[in-house]
Amino acid sequence: MKNNIMPECLLPLSGAVNFRDMGGLATKDGRKVKKGLLFRAAELTGLTDEDVSLLETLQLKRVFDYRRQKEAERKPDPPLGSAILERVSAISEENIATNMFVKDDGFNADYYRQFTVERFLKIYTExxxxxxxxxxxxxLLKSPEENLPLVHHCTxxxxxxxxxxxxxxxxxxxPYETVLGDYLLSNLTLAERHQTIFEKASQYFTPEEYKQLINAFPLREDYLHAxxxxxLRNYGDFDTYIAxxxxxxxxxxxxxxxxxxE
Structure with a gap:
């Protein structure tokens, strides 16, 4: 995927993918999220020296890692200036989504056979x-003066x-509709990674299994809807939820x- 068709919010890093500035999105009251305060990313362990130098200009105060312990041990976060690194796993240790981008010499076909729409919907619901x-x-967000700029990331x-x-x-x-569009942007920024997985899977999967994978694996609107x-089901509305x-x-x-x- 050529950089010239990538969105402006994507940072030009050579050792990490899907590192995006969350700024620029419009709110219901007509304001916009400031740029340079909130970032989202994939794993950071492959950052080059040049990448780290670029990220240090952001003066990050926090790096928040959603990965489980084994993921973080296998691919640890590098230091980014004086940013405080913190990790709290967002899903259970045995959850399938924790290993989806593991790169190794082989291809664990049985692992990728677990990816179904129903499984993803369950994960997102929980x-x-x-x-x-x-x-x-x-x-951390409740004290923005102390904790921003911040990057949060998983694998x-x-x-x-x-x-x-x-x-x-x-x-x-x-608005939720804007958030949904930003969520689906990862299908573009991760297109090469997804395609690599599909190409490997095609060598091991039956046509039916392959069809299931390419249907379930990319991000879908109904996943975030879940x-x-x-x-809404548990709290009635978003305001009550965050309160x-x-x-x-x-x-x-x-x-x-x-x-x-702003």
Whole structure:
């Protein structure tokens, strides 16, 4: 995928993919999320010296990692200036989505056969409710003066990071439809990674198995819908959700908005 068709929010890094500035999105009240405050990304372990130099200009205060322990041990985050590195796993240790971009000499066909639409829908339905990782993320957001700029990331920067981005952006008043479009952008920024997996799978899968993978594996609207609908089902509306789940009062929310919006 050539850089000239990639979105402006994508940072020009050679050792990491899907590293995006979350700024520029419009809120319901006509303001926009400031650029240079909130970033989302895939794994960071491959960052080059030039990449690190570029990222240090962002003066990040926090790197928040959604990965499980084994993922982080296998591909640790490099230091980025004086940023505090923190990891709180967003999904259970045995969850299939934690290993989806593992690169090795072989191809674990049985692993990729587990990817079904139903499985992803279950993961997304569970993620936003009583999740220690998102509770910690939103705790950091509640004190933007102390903790931003921040980058949050997982392995591909799409599922766990996608739900985290939804929570951050909707707290600042970005409409769900806009958040959904930003979420689906990972299908573009990760297109080469997805295609590599599909090409490997085609060598091992039956036509039916392959069809299932290419249907289920890319990000779909109904995946994020599942997370959002779980919030509505459990709390009635998003405002009640962030108040009860994260202790974000209207006063705290206004402070977040005033700091992060322009």
């Amino acid at each position: 993620m936003p409710i009583q999740n220690p990782s998102y509770k910690r993320l939103m705790m 591909g920067g799409r599922d766990r990071t996608g739900v985290g981005a939804m929570l951050i952006l909707m707290t600042m008043g970005v 997370a959002y609908n779980a919030i 009860e789940e994260f202790g974000i009062s209207e006063e705290v929310r206004e402070n977040i908005k005033n700091y992060c919006l």
